[in-house]
Amino acid sequence: MTTIVNDLPYNTNHLSVELTEFANSKDNHLDLKKTLNFIAPAIPVARRFEHKKAPTDQFFSSEDDDIRATGSNFKYMDFQGESITAKTLNKGLGIRIDVDDINGNDWQTRYVYALQEQIYRNELRRVIKALIANAADGGDLTWANDASPDADIRKALVAACKKHGFYPNRLLYSEPAWFIRQDCYAAQENAGARIAAEMSRETLAEMLRVDAVQLLKQNNLGIQGQLKDNSVFAFYAEDSMFKDALSNLKYFVTLSPEGHFFRVYVEEYPKYTDIIVECFSTIAVTSKTNLIHWKIKDA
Numbered sequence: 001m002t003t004i005v006n007d008l009p010y011n012t013n014h015l016s017v018e019l020t021e022f023a024n025s026k027d028n029h030l031d032l033k034k035t036l037n038f039i040a041p042a043i044p045v046a047r048r049f050e051h052k053k054a055p056t057d058q059f060f061s062s063e064d065d066d067i068r069a070t071g072s073n074f075k076y077m078d079f080q081g082e083s084i085t086a087k088t089l090n091k092g093l094g095i096r097i098d099v100d101d102i103n104g105n106d107w108q109t110r111y112v113y114a115l116q117e118q119i120y121r122n123e124l125r126r127v128i129k130a131l132i133a134n135a136a137d138g139g140d141l142t143w144a145n146d147a148s149p150d151a152d153i154r155k156a157l158v159a160a161c162k163k164h165g166f167y168p169n170r171l172l173y174s175e176p177a178w179f180i181r182q183d184c185y186a187a188q189e190n191a192g193a194r195i196a197a198e199m200s201r202e203t204l205a206e207m208l209r210v211d212a213v214q215l216l217k218q219n220n221l222g223i224q225g226q227l228k229d230n231s232v233f234a235f236y237a238e239d240s241m242f243k244d245a246l247s248n249l250k251y252f253v254t255l256s257p258e259g260h261f262f263r264v265y266v267e268e269y270p271k272y273t274d275i276i277v278e279c280f281s282t283i284a285v286t287s288k289t290n291l292i293h294w295k296i297k298d299a
Helices: 017-023 030-039 056-060 107-134 149-164 175-186 191-197 201-208
Strands: 042-044 048-053 082-087 089-098 136-142 170-174 212-216 231-235 249-254 263-268 272-285 292-297
Touching: 017 107, 017 263, 030 107, 030 170, 030 212, 030 249, 048 249, 048 272, 082 272, 089 107, 107 231, 107 249, 107 272, 136 149, 149 175, 149 201, 149 231, 149 292, 170 175, 170 201, 175 191, 175 212, 175 292, 201 212
Parallel strands: 042 249, 136 292, 170 212
Antiparallel strands: 048 082, 089 272, 170 231, 231 292, 249 272, 263 272
């Protein structure tokens, strides 16, 4: 049974170094982390920090003023936009394990792994909600009969570039939207459509001239996080350690002095053990430019 962390009696004396090291293993929950950071790249910050909320296109504005004149200094980059003061939120989950439920030598790591999974799933749901709430409505796209799903998306990307001066560089398909795309092409009796139906996401990304195409798996969202619509999202994101770098959405995280994102606490009692996993993070929408949401229909 999971409980609210703040109701559990724990402090730093109960920090488990071994379980904290396990929780921060790069191999844990790779698919959830990959999807989360695909949409909102993780950026380390202090607990309280300031960032810019500004149009992404300012990063693509080119000036011929990076040449230093004799006797003068280089020009400094000045990021324009609204300054936002924010802080990362303390998030976490705990579980109480009865002594009768303890089984095997790795029982603590198994519970830590399960708590981490739920925390990541909650974070992914928050990112998707922010994506939906802030994306421009690209309208409904019907992919049936002789429709060309990839041409629809390419046309919209070109229009976005003409409007803002740069392309969204990442595409996110919900699983149902991807299935509709495949089924649409599979139903067409020509060689090109059959090739498109079997096309990998890597090949599609190359054809559409975006950096990557990612699938939003239903299982990663859980039952409560299922999308209302069959969706495709376009946005700009860039993996960076720089808090004001390009990205429509950012996943700001605060690390411990040891460089850990998660910390694990264990408190043992005669008849049960409490395990708590915590982290500090917040999700921010720093630009809505070229953030687009299409709803996909199959008939």
